[in-house]
Every structure is written in C-alpha cells, then in structure tokens.
Amino acid sequence: MKNRDGAFSVAFLAPAFLFYTAFMVLPILSTVVFSFTRWNGISPPAFSGFSNFRGILADASYWKTANNTFLLVFFNLVGRIPVALVLAFLLSRLKRGLKLLRTIYFFPIVVPTIAIGVMFALFYNSNLGPVNKFLEAVGLEFLQRNWLSDVRVVLYSVMVPQVWRGIGFFVVIFLAGISAIPRELFEVAEMDGTPQVRVLVSIVIPLLWDVIQVCIILAVIQALRSFELAWVITGGGPGLHSAFLSIYMFRQAFFVYRFGYASAVTVTMLLYALVFTVIFKRLTSRREPLQY
C-alpha cells in the first residue's frame, strides 16, 4: 500500500489543486501583474512600469477614499474591541442565558451583508426612515439629518452598521479565550472583593492579550476590505464622501474600465494590510510568554 500512496496522493489532490491554482492563485498573481499595466479590458494590457502607482500618489480621489478607509479602520478598532471585551467578560460571569445571548450577538454575522445594507438604507431615509421618526418621537428633532446626503454625516452613517454588526464576532472569540483562563483566578478575585473593572484590566486583558492582538489585526483587515455595506447604502456617494478604497477600486474597474489602475489600487490595499500586520506583530512580540 505504501508505495502506491504517491500515485494516490496525486490523484486525490489534483482536482482541488488544479481548480484552486487556476481560479485563485493565478488570479491573485494576475492582479499584481496587471497593476503594472495600462489596460482597458479590451485591448491587450500594455506594460507601464510604476506609472499606476505614481498616478495613485497624485490622485486626490484615491487619498480621499484612503482617508475614509483609515477612519473606518480606526472606528472598527475603538468601536468593536473594547465593547466586545466588556460584553464577553460580563457574559462569562453569567450563570444562565450565556448560550442564548451568544447566539443573539453572533446573529448579524450570519445574515447577508447586502440585506443589512438595505436594512440600514431604509432606516436612514430622511423622510420615511425610522431613525428620524425615532428622534422626532423622543423629542430630539434637532438631531435629525439627511443621513445619506449630508456630506458631514454620510461617512459615519455607513460606518455605524459595520461596527455594530461586527461586535458579536469578537464577543464570541473573546468568550472562548476567557473560558480558557483558570477559574480559580476569578474565584480568588471574587473572594477578595476585587472590583470587576480591576478583574477585567488586571486578569482578563493581560491573559487574553494574544487573542486581543489577533482581533486587532482582524478588525483592521476587515475594515480595509469592507465593501458591501457602503456600496448598498450610498454607493460611496454623494461624490466619494462615503466611498472606501474597495469602492473606488470597483468603480475604476467596472465603471470606467481602468483595469490596470484598479489592480494597482487593490495592491495598495493588500500592502496596507500586510504592513500593518507585520509592524503590529513586531511591536507586540514579547520575549517570554505570560505564564499563569
């Protein structure tokens, strides 16, 4: 049997390998290659060196959407991770109802992003939507806005659902991490009457630090690639006021057929993710792992 394993392995790996290589790996590499070409999708791509990347440096629309994207990264971090940590910590102290609440918190992750986008588009509608109706009902009319056309708020309007939706994901991850912390630590703290805030800061966060790091990276990566919510809610508009790099790239590719330039934009998005991950891992790597 052993000597026939070679042929068997090839036969069993081949279908997955061929499909995966042709429709995943080659496209990834192609995007990198296309980023060095000028190409409208019809005539063959013409090698153009770094001209796309030089173009990006001088492209105000690119930097406008990059700025929006970095803002989303920021809010994705500060809006999700602390809230998720507190929720997971409180959940882990719960004796009953943990599973039900976890199921509820995770639920928005499972729902199609497009449906969530349409949902919020309905909520935000300035005349018909429940957001402004709610503000009216509770006497906060002065807060009413044209949520999707006022250029001062539209970016925040499309960021809210992204942050809201992603919290439960981190709650579940943190919860799994907390359940791996030895129970005795919490029992001792409870006997001492240590305030919960201290337990969270002095026990949970240090012991969960590795998991928190992973979630920080995840939050950044998810924000950098986020596309659908803004796409459905506003299409990135008005103008580019609620557009992220993903939307700019999509418009460049499939609206004005600048495939080479759009590929270059994609490559920069990947670079931001890689650079952040590498720097962050370098900064946070510890000499010795925390013992407990």
Next chain:
Amino acid sequence: VSRFNTETPKEDSGLSAVKDVIAKTANVVFLLLFAVLTVYPFFWVLLSSVKDNPQIFGSPFSLPDRWVMSNYSRILEATTLGTNMLNSLVVSVVTTVVVLLLSAMASYVLSRVRPSLALYTYFTIGIMIPTQMILIPSFVLLKSISLLNTRLGLTLLYVVGGMPLAILLLVAHMRTIPVELEESASLDGCSRSRSFVAIVLPLSRSGLATAGILTFIHSWNEYVLAYIVISDKLRKTITQGIYQIRGEFFTDYGLLSAGMVLAIIPVILVYIAFQEQVVKGMTAGALKG
C-alpha cells in the same frame, strides 16, 4: 496570583452583598440592552414586512394593527426575487457538494497519507485573500472561457473560494481520527480509496457538516462576485435580487422588508439548527490568519 490579593474586603458582608446584587443586575441589564440593540433592527424589518406602507410610515414602532401578507405575494409576483432565490439555492447547494468532495479528498491526503505543510499552507492562504484581489482576473478569465453571465461560472468561483476554509476544517478534523483504524483495514487488503470512503468519510461527518454549512452560508450571502459575473436578470442570485429591488422600489418599505425576510430566512434556519458549528467554523477560519 498573589498580585490580585492586595486588596482586602473593607465593607461588612451585608453592604457588600447589596452592592453585589446591584452590580450583577447592572451587568445583566447591559447584556440585555446589547441583545436588544442587535435584534431590534431585524425585528423591525420582520414587523414591517407584515404591515402596509401607511402603517409603517404612520406608526413605525408599533405592532401591526392588522397583518398584511400582500407584501410577500407582491414581491413574488412583481419582481424576480423568487427566481433569484432559486438560483441562489442551486448555486449554493452545488457549490457545497463540490467543495466538500474536492476538499475531503485533498484533506485526506494532507492529513493522513502525505502530510505536507507547504501544500496545506498553499491551500489555506486563500482564507486571508480579500475578494477584491481576484475580482478583475476572475472576470477576465470567465469571459475568456465563455462562462461570464452563467451560474456555472459563478459556482466555479464559489467552489474555489470555499475550499480554503473547508480544507482547514477538514484537515483539523481528519487528524483526530485514530490511525489504527486505517492500519488494520490496510492489513486486511483495504485500498486507500476504499478506506477513504468506508472509514475516513463516515468518521468525518461532523467536520463535513461544519464545512458544508459554512460553504452554504457564504455562497448564499456572497454579492461582489455575483455582481461582476451575472448580468441576466433571471440568472441573478438573491443578494443581487435584493440590491435590485431596493433600486426599483426604494420607498416601498413593506415590499423591501418582505424581500429581506425572504433573503435572510434560509440562513437563519441553518444558523438556528447548527449554531454551534457555524460559530466554531467561522471563528476558526478567522483566527487562522
């Protein structure tokens, strides 16, 4: 541990017990508040789907004073959403079956026959690749082999997109099957392919279930690839359908709510039935990166 012991309880036990109850209640209130914040938007859509538009706009936050089912019948008659759902169902089910088959075969080799870290990494690196990274080449590639605007072409992209996570989950699962089972079967003259079918696959049921459920949900929910591949109205999938009716009926809240309920219901059912697998599989895929 000792550094957590520095504070000694100062209050007498009665007072601290009261404080304890208050703190616990506050915790529960906070947790429930967030649960409401999570569920209420969906609940609002569900309620609106059985109200008519005057009810939705006139009393947006109250229960329906009479139940209206016409939103659902209207959406199935006036739009292609029914067809879109059917397309999604076909694409998602075919994708799931093919992903499971190809991934199980590859995972069997990678976990039990010829483990190779290089190949394993090669396959699973796809989990971290954003769709944008393959968007333009996939479009060009499908165009060149005449699969643009076909459900087959879309399925192909979904299969490839689903394999990394499925292989990750299946390799992890197949590693746990005791090697003795296969060894004794092999002594009895059982071939590799036979032991794959008769021993490994049946013992991988739960891993296959998790991988299959996730593949189905991801295929059902996918939008960007569907957008660039399919342009024919009758071949579009559910997420495209929802996007489209939002453009056509954007003030018809009842209709749109009904459409969203229809789009969400299949994944809700899967989620409620298999929540343990969904939660574990999704977080495992994310943590891998």
